[in-house]
Amino acid sequence: MINPxxxxxxxxxxxxxxxxxxxxTATKIAQRYGYxxxxxxxxEETALFKRSVGESSDIVGKExxxxxxKGGNDVCMRPEGTAGVxxxxxxxxxxxxxxxxKFYYYGPMFRYERPQKGRLRxxxxxxxxxxxxxxxxxxxxxxxxxxQIFTELGIGFDLKINSLGCKACMPLYRENLVGFLxxxxxxxxxxxxxxxxxxxxxxxxxxxxxxxxxxxxxPKLINNLCGECDSDFKKLTALLDNACISYTVDxxxxxxxxxxxxxxFEFVSxxxxxxxxxxxxxxYDRLVEFLDGKPTPAVGFAIGIERIMELVQMPEIxxxxxxxxxxxxxxxxxxxxxxxxKRKETKVTVEYNSKGFKSHMKGADKANARYAVLIGEDExxxxxxxxxDLESKEEKxxxxxxxxxxx
RNA sequence: GUGGACGUAGUUCAGUUGGUAGAGCACCUGUUUGUGGCACAGGUUGUCGCGGGUUCGAGCCCCGUCGUCCACCCCA
Numbered sequence: 374m375i376n377p378x379x380x381x382x383x384x385x386x387x388x389x390x391x392x393x394x395x396x397x398t399a400t401k402i403a404q405r406y407g408y409x410x411x412x413x414x415x416x417e418e419t420a421l422f423k424r425s426v427g428e429s430s431d432i433v434g435k436e437x438x439x440x441x442x443k444g445g446n447d448v449c450m451r452p453e454g455t456a457g458v459x460x461x462x463x464x465x466x467x468x469x470x471x472x473x474x475k476f477y478y479y480g481p482m483f484r485y486e487r488p489q490k491g492r493l494r495x496x497x498x499x500x501x502x503x504x505x506x507x508x509x510x511x512x513x514x515x516x517x518x519x520x521q522i523f524t525e526l527g528i529g530f531d532l533k534i535n536s537l538g539c540k541a542c543m544p545l546y547r548e549n550l551v552g553f554l555x556x557x558x559x560x561x562x563x564x565x566x567x568x569x570x571x572x573x574x575x576x577x578x579x580x581x582x583x584x585x586x587x588x589x590x591x592p593k594l595i596n597n598l599c600g601e602c603d604s605d606f607k608k609l610t611a612l613l614d615n616a617c618i619s620y621t622v623d624x625x626x627x628x629x630x631x632x633x634x635x636x637x638f639e640f641v642s643x644x645x646x647x648x649x650x651x652x653x654x655x656x657y658d659r660l661v662e663f664l665d666g667k668p669t670p671a672v673g674f675a676i677g678i679e680r681i682m683e684l685v686q687m688p689e690i691x692x693x694x695x696x697x698x699x700x701x702x703x704x705x706x707x708x709x710x711x712x713x714x715k716r717k718e719t720k721v722t723v724e725y726n727s728k729g730f731k732s733h734m735k736g737a738d739k740a741n742a743r744y745a746v747l748i749g750e751d752e753x754x755x756x757x758x759x760x761x762d763l764e765s766k767e768e769k770x771x772x773x774x775x776x777x778x779x780x
Numbered sequence: 781g782u783g784g785a786c787g788u789a790g791u792u793c794a795g796u797u798g799g800u801a802g803a804g805c806a807c808c809u810g811u812u813u814g815u816g817g818c819a820c821a822g823g824u825u826g827u828c829g830c831g832g833g834u835u836c837g838a839g840c841c842c843c844g845u846c847g848u849c850c851a852c853c854c855c856a
Contacts, residue, residue, distance in 0.1 A: 487852095766816095
């Protein structure tokens, strides 16, 4: 028996229904906000992710499905969605269009990690990217949209927000922080010591307890923002307050991908184990030009489908369609034209084995059918069918021809 | 990459100090030659993850291996 690879999952029945329900709901809402579907390749040049996600990130550093294809190209299975969408945005020259562009996408992402609860090697994201809108109003709108999606899916969440500053205030702060960190170097864990050089901002969300205790007095970016970033962040919090979307400002919230600036946010759930982030995103105003496009402000996010799978409250399943069965072998083939006619309108389950009445009724139940249609010896003789509404329990015998022609 | 737990029927799990494998659920049949969800009766189902070792004898003990889960790390 061949099983799926480590960290990869087959989805069937109940689970695949949850999956499609999530995608359908998110799609419906994203379209209301003006997003259009974009499909981009799963395989991309490795350089794309190195340049966008960032060489210092763990994703690029050690988690990529990277290999050389038969043409000798250095390629990667995408570890996240934004880079590919931005590349497509530039490749198709949409960055030269003077209008705003909004895209949603969903599909598999790949990261070579040790699997655990809420973490797979192949997982799925639903994401949105909004290009060309620099206003913080768009950040607010994106967050509103995510909370609407979660609310519609019946999922409770906590929202964490932060500002990562821009090219005016971030470098200054960074210098500041490195100075502070160098001072307490001896107290920090080895990882953090390494990160002082490579990615000092990441030290802020180090999970190490002793590190955190020394970081309480660290300079906070939130207190060192430039005028514009500061006023934008204040606007954002005010907008969220007015919209009654509750949030906490988490000054240690640092996104794992290098391209974020200004607004960063994360939706978390406390019901799903250690991997608690169910959606994450933020603004990335400089990524488009970084990937050789015309400078274009942008904001986006992604939802982790598998992470919210067990949180989703599914709509109650209704009895649906027709179950058809025969109680005598001669009647089986009589069912096919009936089934064909009814399948223009509804779901039809045909049992190919003739069997006893009771057995058919059980089958109809199992198929979760609304109606049972049975043909026995009597019905066959008289060209009728026996029909029962399994919900109202009404039953009747009707002419075969009549049944076939009516809905 | 590191640590811990665990691999027995389709599934959830039991299996004593080593003595030839069990239960619930599910499934099939019947009770009822035509009234479902319920009840009752009967029935089917296993390379005990794989490989080696110890032993008269291994599901159980030992070694290895593969896999799953949980956590670290990281993130959706």
